[in-house]
Amino acid sequence: MSSITLTNIRKRFGALEVIKGVDISIADGEFAVFVGPSGCGKSTLLRMIAGLESISDGEFRLDGELMNDVSPDKRGLAMVFQSYALYPHMTVAENIGFSLDLKGVDKAEIKRRVGAVADKLQLGKLLDRKPQALSGGQRQRVAIGRAIIKEPKVILFDEPLSNLDAALRVQMRAELQELHRTTKSTIIYVTHDQVEAMTLADRIVVLSEGQVKQADHPIALYKQPDNLFVGQFIGSPKMNVFQARVEAVDDTSARIVTADGWTVALDSVKGLSAGETVQLGIRPEDLSLAEPSNADITVQAILSERLGMETYVSFQTKGEPAIARIAGDHRIGTGEQVPLKINRNACHLFDSTGRAIRRS
Amino acid sequence: MAERPDTPKTAASRYGLLFVISLYCIMPFVWLLTAAFDPGAGLFLEVPAKVDLSNFFRVFQEEDGLLWLMNSLIVCGGATLLVLVLSGFGGYALSRTHAWWKRPFLYAIILVRVIPPTALIVPLYKVMLTCNLAIAGVVRSVVPPDYVRSVMRFVGFIDGYLGLILLLATMHLPLALWIMKTFFDSVSREYEEAAIMDGATFGQRLRRVLLPLAMPGLAASGLFAFIAAWGDFLFPLTFISSPELKMLPLGIYSAFLRDSQIDYGLLAAIAVIYTAPAIIAFALARRFLVQTFGGGLKG
Amino acid sequence: MSVSFTRREAWRNRFLILPSVLLLAAFVVYPAGFAVYTSLTNEALSGPAAMNPRFVGFANYAKLLTDQNFWRSLAITFWFVLFSAIIGQLVLGLLSAMLLNRRFALRPLVNAIILMPNAVPEVVAALMWASMLAAGEYGTLNNIVAWFGVDPQRWLTSFPLTMIIIVNIWRGIGFAMILMTSGLSSISDELYEAARMDGANTSQIFRRITLPLLVPTIFLYLLVSTVSTIAIFGLVFALTRGGPAGSTELVGIYIYNQSFNSYQLGYGSAVAVVVLVFSLLVGMLYVRALKVDV
Numbered sequence: 037m038s039s040i041t042l043t044n045i046r047k048r049f050g051a052l053e054v055i056k057g058v059d060i061s062i063a064d065g066e067f068a069v070f071v072g073p074s075g076c077g078k079s080t081l082l083r084m085i086a087g088l089e090s091i092s093d094g095e096f097r098l099d100g101e102l103m104n105d106v107s108p109d110k111r112g113l114a115m116v117f118q119s120y121a122l123y124p125h126m127t128v129a130e131n132i133g134f135s136l137d138l139k140g141v142d143k144a145e146i147k148r149r150v151g152a153v154a155d156k157l158q159l160g161k162l163l164d165r166k167p168q169a170l171s172g173g174q175r176q177r178v179a180i181g182r183a184i185i186k187e188p189k190v191i192l193f194d195e196p197l198s199n200l201d202a203a204l205r206v207q208m209r210a211e212l213q214e215l216h217r218t219t220k221s222t223i224i225y226v227t228h229d230q231v232e233a234m235t236l237a238d239r240i241v242v243l244s245e246g247q248v249k250q251a252d253h254p255i256a257l258y259k260q261p262d263n264l265f266v267g268q269f270i271g272s273p274k275m276n277v278f279q280a281r282v283e284a285v286d287d288t289s290a291r292i293v294t295a296d297g298w299t300v301a302l303d304s305v306k307g308l309s310a311g312e313t314v315q316l317g318i319r320p321e322d323l324s325l326a327e328p329s330n331a332d333i334t335v336q337a338i339l340s341e342r343l344g345m346e347t348y349v350s351f352q353t354k355g356e357p358a359i360a361r362i363a364g365d366h367r368i369g370t371g372e373q374v375p376l377k378i379n380r381n382a383c384h385l386f387d388s389t390g391r392a393i394r395r396s
Numbered sequence: 397m398a399e400r401p402d403t404p405k406t407a408a409s410r411y412g413l414l415f416v417i418s419l420y421c422i423m424p425f426v427w428l429l430t431a432a433f434d435p436g437a438g439l440f441l442e443v444p445a446k447v448d449l450s451n452f453f454r455v456f457q458e459e460d461g462l463l464w465l466m467n468s469l470i471v472c473g474g475a476t477l478l479v480l481v482l483s484g485f486g487g488y489a490l491s492r493t494h495a496w497w498k499r500p501f502l503y504a505i506i507l508v509r510v511i512p513p514t515a516l517i518v519p520l521y522k523v524m525l526t527c528n529l530a531i532a533g534v535v536r537s538v539v540p541p542d543y544v545r546s547v548m549r550f551v552g553f554i555d556g557y558l559g560l561i562l563l564l565a566t567m568h569l570p571l572a573l574w575i576m577k578t579f580f581d582s583v584s585r586e587y588e589e590a591a592i593m594d595g596a597t598f599g600q601r602l603r604r605v606l607l608p609l610a611m612p613g614l615a616a617s618g619l620f621a622f623i624a625a626w627g628d629f630l631f632p633l634t635f636i637s638s639p640e641l642k643m644l645p646l647g648i649y650s651a652f653l654r655d656s657q658i659d660y661g662l663l664a665a666i667a668v669i670y671t672a673p674a675i676i677a678f679a680l681a682r683r684f685l686v687q688t689f690g691g692g693l694k695g
Numbered sequence: 696m697s698v699s700f701t702r703r704e705a706w707r708n709r710f711l712i713l714p715s716v717l718l719l720a721a722f723v724v725y726p727a728g729f730a731v732y733t734s735l736t737n738e739a740l741s742g743p744a745a746m747n748p749r750f751v752g753f754a755n756y757a758k759l760l761t762d763q764n765f766w767r768s769l770a771i772t773f774w775f776v777l778f779s780a781i782i783g784q785l786v787l788g789l790l791s792a793m794l795l796n797r798r799f800a801l802r803p804l805v806n807a808i809i810l811m812p813n814a815v816p817e818v819v820a821a822l823m824w825a826s827m828l829a830a831g832e833y834g835t836l837n838n839i840v841a842w843f844g845v846d847p848q849r850w851l852t853s854f855p856l857t858m859i860i861i862v863n864i865w866r867g868i869g870f871a872m873i874l875m876t877s878g879l880s881s882i883s884d885e886l887y888e889a890a891r892m893d894g895a896n897t898s899q900i901f902r903r904i905t906l907p908l909l910v911p912t913i914f915l916y917l918l919v920s921t922v923s924t925i926a927i928f929g930l931v932f933a934l935t936r937g938g939p940a941g942s943t944e945l946v947g948i949y950i951y952n953q954s955f956n957s958y959q960l961g962y963g964s965a966v967a968v969v970v971l972v973f974s975l976l977v978g979m980l981y982v983r984a985l986k987v988d989v
Contacts (some may be wrong), residue, residue: 086593088592095409109593113593115589115590115593117584120586121587123587123591138600186594400798402985410797411738414795414805414904422808423810423827425863428823429825440833440835441833441835482718486711495708506982506983507978508724510975510978511926512724513928514926514947515730515968517725517951519727519729523722566723624913626816629818648819652822665937669817
């Protein structure tokens, strides 16, 4: 069992507070991903868990035990660094076995355990190489080997795929999932890439400006963002937002009019009153091409990007330009009128402060 | 420049100019090398009647060549070693700290580099004299009188190894500190953090992780310190007077100043012995030369 | 790490730098300050002042202003720096760098030959040139000029300043070449190709592309070589000891002779302080030019 609870964690550098009271709990065996734009404090938070940064305030408990002042190596954690930090003067085997060697484990035992780890990660043939002689993916595996040989309670990953090219990243994502499935260890993983977060996580913690914006299963985040920030951060291209006003309400539905004069009737909406200002969030994939006769809205295209299997159409609105992600290949010229249909069930509503208005 | 074939005219002027420059650079060496192997060498360049190693034998048999060489090696080796230790630790601290004194200190060591040693020589002499008296006092109180002289030869500041080693090390410390600071800046902190996570103490991190990582930096700063100390003339000239402490540059200088007939073959042989380590060190240090330029001044 | 750990690390850093600070303070900072103090006294190694040095205020500096020898040594130093470092080494270094900027079989050898003088200790360089410049018809230089029909000369007696300038140029070409090579290699080939597409010829390319882009390297080189050339002592001292009749008495040698041959420590220190201040001013320019980022 290795569960983690962070209670009201804060980090100050002098007068600057970078982590502003974070509460997170991570269950045993969970793959948790901290995600957020750069500067949101996700790496700092990870380093505080690792013990590489001090905790200014709050409590960090691992299996119920207070860890605030325990030194990094005594916490029972392992970390995979962004640069991997493989010691260039040691072979792969020496790198993986370094922590055991420091503990004074005898040579034969180290060799046996390094061998076991290497087999698991398909590093068996590379044990005598130096890190410089390895490919990016192999280095990544050595770094993971160095972490799992300690049989840690929790493995921490700090943006481990950011140095790899796109194709390798996809492959390493699959390997990480496999690793998690076979070791069943608790993992905390930091990334700024929401695709990585979506594909890997059991649970995503979205951070912004040192605060948790929402923590939930990836699909829950996608389907029911708590706030506009999460709505826009998860999903690519990002969610379109239209300033709007509630025109009329009845028991279960509301009619919303956007600044562009588009009228959208949404059902399963409660707690709104007529005249209220709201923000209407529509994901690009929830806008589809329609026949002019049954279109919800008709927009003027600024630019279309043809990807083959789909077409992104940017169009002008009163606010920021918006994007529709249309299935199939379409040739749409600049300035052309495009009739679009809105998937009403997937529309999101936020109040003027950005907090989500739940639809049941 | 992009490689474009030379026209015959350009090629001629290119190789012609290079030939002249090379000649200018190499001519002085011709006499030195010829004279060193010519038992009958004089001041003038001439084709030797006989070529042998007798000049080199005489350096070690008739003169105190071995003593001068040993003294040079002890002093320059000691200074280099000291620079390595101090710049290794100091450069590490400078790279890792964010304290207020970091910037002023870095500015200061650049400024220290530009001070001509001759401008400091007089006050330095007084500092060394004061230190020497203090040390002599201590030595006299703990060592029997007969041995004071031989002990002072090692720990004295004037006419002693210790003072010269400390002085030479200090003079070449700023460049070495700069090299090591820049070097450690390029060594990711993550290596150390990984070692911390692996449970390494500071001592273990130093020995197992930092020292191996720092080797190229230490090689550069050590080589530059050695080259500078080895070539230094002013400090041995000023602070060494007894014959048993004489170093190679002074050996050459005094052999050159001898009133009686100067033995040029012998002189050239000493010079060759003295030059060889400098050239080797320079060849090894060559690849560090440009990177070092940012912070260092030529020595 | 925990708060105590961070604090411990800060103390450890201070402790690690301390020995260096102490040595620099004892052998550089304190002597520099002491030079200023000594320059305000009439301290000497001989004569009545040796026993009982007195504070004389700016008398030494006043004496400097009227001392022909001091002005002469400043002038010698100025010409020496100008012709050897700023002009000779730079021009020949840049020229060598450009000539060697092309692959050919003997390139590594020529490169090594040009660098060799830089690697030789000062005293050995002086010795080699003593032979080169030896007077009489068998002197190497005299032999060389004889081919051009020039009579044998007493080089170090007739043209002492010119000769030490030639010796110092010889010693510094390699260093200038290395820097200029690195400066040249940082100019992208595409710029040259673009210039050629625009119709520039070789000399236009040099004047309009190469030189302007080398300016930062050249500027840095000039600062470095100025201070290091002012500091030259052993090379010239071993060759001429400042003579004949003070005609090669660079300011460093002047300080040494004043202090250790004439035993006028106070006066020698005043000269030293002048040099010190000038070097520090150039050093500050250097610090600014480097834009030291820490």
